[in-house]
Amino acid sequence: MAPMDAPHVVILPFPAQGHIKPMLKLAELLSQAGFTVSFVNSDHNHHRIDQTAAFRRHFPGIKFLSIPDGLPPDHRRTGLAALDLFFSTTTFCKPIFKNLIASMSHAPSCIISDGIMSFAIDVAEELGIPAITFRTYSATCTWTYFHLHKLIQEGEIPVLIEGSEDMDRLISCIPGLENIMRRRDLPSICRLDPQNQILQFYMTQTSKMRKASALILNTFEELEAPIISLLHSIFPTVYAIGPLHTALKSSAVHNSGPYNSSSLMPFDESCMEWLNSQNLKSVLYVSFGTVVSLSRDQLMEFWYGLVNSDKPFLWAVRPDLIWDENGPGEVPEELKMGTKKRGRIVGWAPQEDVLAHNAIGGFLTHSGWNSTLESITAGKPMICWPILADQQVNGRCVSEMWKVGLDMKDVCDRSTVEKMVRGLMEGRHEEVTKSTNEIARLAQDSVREGGSSHRNINKLIEDIKLLHATNNASKGNK
Template structure:
């Protein structure tokens, strides 16, 4: 069937059923943080009266089924359904950070065509998809949407500051500021990202820019996906105006329609808490964890009687450390004297390495004031009154959750948007310390933890409390994120009809 005929059929179906509930298909990139944010977005749309299909890759769909009660979730969310699509990779592929280009290549080479066929075959269903919301790092979905004739909105799950810096890459290349290799002066100033001229350094840009040539595949990927995002009619961002307003003004020069609806996790909780009793008893936030959550750590947290005394440690869903680095962190945490709750994923330690043995003293000190867990309910932990600090990889979900909970951070970023997030945490928002590119030897870790939990405790908590109030204000009725969500839902209704 040719493209024009297909478009006419889609348009005719929309005209024939103007009063039907819009059907939105939400398609995240197959990574834990992307899935988390976009599933919460899907649930917000359901609360707004829309029908939503959440599309995962088959690999991640199977993992979610293994570790979460999806069937119970479906019964609580009658407007939400789940579908799966192949990512084109063999079952044994690790889908790990060091192989992330494989994922992008396969999505474009294999999933794109399957996605197109899914939308075409769905046009004959009683409730065909009337709007797409796709992850902003999978802009091949824009091509498919335009071909099939379905409106598309792009959602970026990373920070606005990261997205804006990626949009500026062409100019940075043209002026010779990027790429740069690891032996360059990493504290050298970057002057060509508007809004960041006074504080941005080489080390604060994505680690993907630490390459020999601008033709490097990773550089080309993040630049191309950012530029292609501007082809969409509108953009959803998981941020809020009081947090990234100055940067958002620059992005609006490239994309006129932007819906800032963050922090999404907090907006969803607020909407659920304030919904009608009949709704609140059936709808609760659904989990999309790719690992089994161990809630025994909450009992341990309850036993900590001193407020804000515990350091929470988690490096997210992708980052890995060597065995040597793990032991240095472990000794540093123990030596700091602070109680700590540490998430150590089963796949988080890379390589063999010597790393030393677990001494009797280390084991005893950990039993006295530490708790290790493979995967944990992060939002609950950060909201716990015993938690007073967060040693984090600076992923955007973690950053927003920490800001909303009023928990200061130590940032030790790994890749992507995390480098620039950590700079904004320390230099712009003043809600944490940046440990970027520092050696993670035990002395450094101990010093940074003591500075966060003792030396700068009052100063950082004061700044965090102020930023938390901004975040809470934006999700209340009449707040910027609250209103932007309402506008998004109405625009979807209008576009779909």
């Protein structure tokens, strides 16, 4: 337990697994630095933590607090229903969060809030507490979101898929991405009408981020240096401190527990035993994350493509992956037999451990930022099938900027899946293989002592200490 005179950091993530995970990794690093850390979940996720016996044991130095998210207890909070959290947190949480902060006996030295929980920046300002914003996207996608107004002005929003012939036209109004980003690569919200409340939500949240004193990103300079440099035009300080999951594993005081201890979902550990029986780099890992949902038709196309590829596969199919009311329905016998012969389907997998396994040769992913960064760090090439939020941008970066995978966006048919799986797993893309190995090395080097992210983590720690000392000095002069 940190002493009462230690810096106190309050961390507020958006109440979704993909946001909680990196911010919890940061919380543990700050705790290891001797800080008092209060991690504020929603009541719903706080309850999920209480149901996971091992969760709290992995974070002994963190105080877990909670506030309601404004939704009823029986709300699904997954798939499209998760969008309700955007508006409930915005309208409901600010006064409750402010009361929580104001009632703390150990006054916070700073508040680190998720980039889409910007009411926390307002609370910090009202209470005279420094605020830092943590955007859980890549630097490239964060920069893209700061140009949503410009994209509307230029007529690039809405991007219309049906009947459109210019989806592959390059976007010219985002500095630094003029020769990279096509219309189809813009975030999924750009396919909405400019007045749509979801698009407006992101525009408002992104604009309010500017009020924070600094920006934290779970990325590393060697991957996104040009875009990180551009973000300095908005924020005087940008801390690129990723990959956070690797930074934590590299920490001298990291405990010996599993790397996946920040997950709110239980794992099927038996898949690791199955991987142990597979050949080197022979298995394709498949996961569409914690939020994306598939129709039954989409599920069947992926399933047929995987089975027809004749490649071993491990597929994490969470219980709510299918949004059809009747679930997957009757499964054709050839899929059952093909899966039994060379596949393994589990409810959820310990993804960091899976990607690090020598049997994994590739990753078919929804291109969420956590998954993308974990795959990059593990040196596993990707097939990207982005569907929501930042995933379209990530898929383009993977295939064109970093060349560590293939982009399959806006396509979902069994023949394409089969073709891409075969090409990736049979090593037909030499440039992808070379780039994947090189960038994995850079990612791992960045968090080692003297690496760019290691330096930036230390700078963040020292800057928070300075905020704490300045705050104490100002109190002493009153």
